[in-house]
Amino acid sequence: MDSLFIPQPDTIPVAWGWFQFLLLLTFPLHILAMNAMVGGLAIGVAQHLLGGRVRHQMAHRIAVALPLVIAFVVNFGVAPLLFLQVLYGQYAYSSSILMGSYWILVVPVLIIGYYGAYFYDFRFASLGSFGPLIGLVVLILLLSIGFMFSNNMLLMTLPERFSEYFSHRGGTLLSWRETEFWPRYLHMMTGAVAIGGIFVGLLGKIRKVDNEELAAHSEKLGLRIFALATVVNISIGTWYLFSLPEPQANFFMGASIGATCTLGIGIILGLAALSLAFAGKFWFTLGLAVALVVDMTLVRSWLRASYLENFFHPAQLQMVQQYSPLLFFLVILAIGLACIWWLLKEAWEAMS
Numbered sequence: 001m002d003s004l005f006i007p008q009p010d011t012i013p014v015a016w017g018w019f020q021f022l023l024l025l026t027f028p029l030h031i032l033a034m035n036a037m038v039g040g041l042a043i044g045v046a047q048h049l050l051g052g053r054v055r056h057q058m059a060h061r062i063a064v065a066l067p068l069v070i071a072f073v074v075n076f077g078v079a080p081l082l083f084l085q086v087l088y089g090q091y092a093y094s095s096s097i098l099m100g101s102y103w104i105l106v107v108p109v110l111i112i113g114y115y116g117a118y119f120y121d122f123r124f125a126s127l128g129s130f131g132p133l134i135g136l137v138v139l140i141l142l143l144s145i146g147f148m149f150s151n152n153m154l155l156m157t158l159p160e161r162f163s164e165y166f167s168h169r170g171g172t173l174l175s176w177r178e179t180e181f182w183p184r185y186l187h188m189m190t191g192a193v194a195i196g197g198i199f200v201g202l203l204g205k206i207r208k209v210d211n212e213e214l215a216a217h218s219e220k221l222g223l224r225i226f227a228l229a230t231v232v233n234i235s236i237g238t239w240y241l242f243s244l245p246e247p248q249a250n251f252f253m254g255a256s257i258g259a260t261c262t263l264g265i266g267i268i269l270g271l272a273a274l275s276l277a278f279a280g281k282f283w284f285t286l287g288l289a290v291a292l293v294v295d296m297t298l299v300r301s302w303l304r305a306s307y308l309e310n311f312f313h314p315a316q317l318q319m320v321q322q323y324s325p326l327l328f329f330l331v332i333l334a335i336g337l338a339c340i341w342w343l344l345k346e347a348w349e350a351m352s
Contacts, residue, residue, distance in 0.1 A: 005162040006311065007090040013322035016087060016314040023083035024301060028294045030076040035293070037069045038142055038189065039196015040203075041117075043225060045135040054217045061203050061214070063124050063135070066117045068347065072340075074110070079333075087314045088156065088304075095156035098164075099148075100171030106148050113141035143189065150185040151175050157307035183240035190233040191296070197225030198289050201282055206348070219282050226285065227277040230270060244303075251306040252299075259302035266295040 012019065044062030047055040085092050096103050116138040124131060155161065155175040164173055175181055204218020241249060252263045273288035305313070 005094075005165075006159050007094060009090045009312075009317055010086075011318045011320045012086060013320060014326050015319060016317050018326060019083050019086050020301075020314060023080050023087065024297060026076065026083065027080035028290075028297045030073065030080055031293055031297060032195065032290065033069060033072040033076050034146075035192040035195035036199035037066070037073050038139070038146065038192040039194065039229075040069065040199045041066060041135060041139050041142065041196075042193055043196055043200050043221070045132050045139060047221075048132040048135060054214055057211070057214050058200070058204070058218055058221070059131075059135075060124050061206070061218075062200065063117075063121045065203060066138075067114070067121055070114055070117055087317070088308070088312075091156040091159060091308065091312070092152075094159075094162055095152050097171065098162065098168065098173040099151060099155060102148055102172070102174065103152060106145055109141050109145055113138050113145070116141065146189060147176075147185065150181065150188065154178060154181055154184065157304055159308075159311055180240065180243040180245075183236055183243050187233060187236045187240045190229055190236055191293075194226045194229035194233060195289055195293065197222040197229060198286050200225070202286070220280075223277045223280060223282060223285060226289065227274055230274050230277070234270065248303060248306045251302070256302065256306070259299070259306070262295060262298045262302055266292060266299055269295055 040062050044059045044066070047062075048059035116134060120127070120131065120134045120138060123134075127134060151174045155173070158175060158178070161173070161175070199222070201219045201222025204215045204222070241252065244252075247255075252259050254260055269288055269292040273285050273292055276285045276288060
């Protein structure tokens with residue numbers, strides 16, 4: 001393709017490995033929070049619709065937690081997005097502009113969804129039969145944001161499509177027609193439902209002494225949903241793997257030892273978590289589920305590298321050495337993580 005369609009990258013102040021490390025460190029936090037948000041809300045709406053005293057209590061507890069979880073999703077998403085733009089800015093910014101008419105809608109859609117989450121929480125009792133409808137609208141808005149992100153993250157790895165700008169001058173170029181798009185999107189959202197099940201089980205353990213019936217229901221429900229969603233997601237993941245272009249599929253089937261091993265570890269973790277979920281071992285399932293999410297973020301990084309290997313590698317970025325911004329950031333990061341840990345601890349104790 002004509003390299004004129006790919007902008008020149010900016011310089012970086014330290015070696016690219018630092019930014020790659022920080023990206024892989026922060027992105028799993030965002031994904032875990034996003035999964036709790038989307039999956040938890042989907043389960044909450046379903047519980048609300050099914051009705052019954054315990055299900056109603058479960059739906060209410062999810063509604064109360066939802067605004068806080070959305071806040072964590074947004075804040076945990078800032079850092080990895082910035083690191084991605086540092087490493088792959090010429091691709092990420094380009095794809096954002098190419099689909100700009102849709103990409104710019106992410107912010108207002110998020111604001112409306114966030115407001116809807118608070119409305120669902122504060123008016124839960126008075127909404128009556130309209131409650132599930134409000135929750136469903138918020139869920140659709142959040143899923144649409146995921147749809148836009150999936151379009152952008154795939155489009156940035158397809159620089160050969162950048163020249164299509166001339167037939168989409170209004171910023172309307174999307175990647176949803178690509179063969180791998182739908183299994184990619186569904187794999188992410190089904191995974192969110194699985195992790196959402198674990199989140200629901202965790203929520204039920206808050207004030208367990210006050211409501212042991214709810215705690216037992218949420219743990220049983222959460223493990224069941226995690227197991228069923230994981231079974232479905234294994235099928236979707238297989239579909240996704242074989243929908244990839246041949247070079248990318250081969251990358252995970254022996255062409256790259258690192259990528260193949262990372263995917264293999266993910267499969268083992270998924271099967272182990274699945275067996276523990278069926279056995280009713282909540283805390284062990286939780287631990288393996290978190291490890292699985294971390295592993296899948298590594299798989300995602302390998303896949304992005306495979307797509308762009310003929311165009312670019314972050315090692316090609318020119319470094320203009322300046323360590324003070326990195327040191328300052330690491331200090332602020334440590335303080336920020338400590339504050340978040342304190343906030344989570346206080347929130348847990350307040351709810352308990």
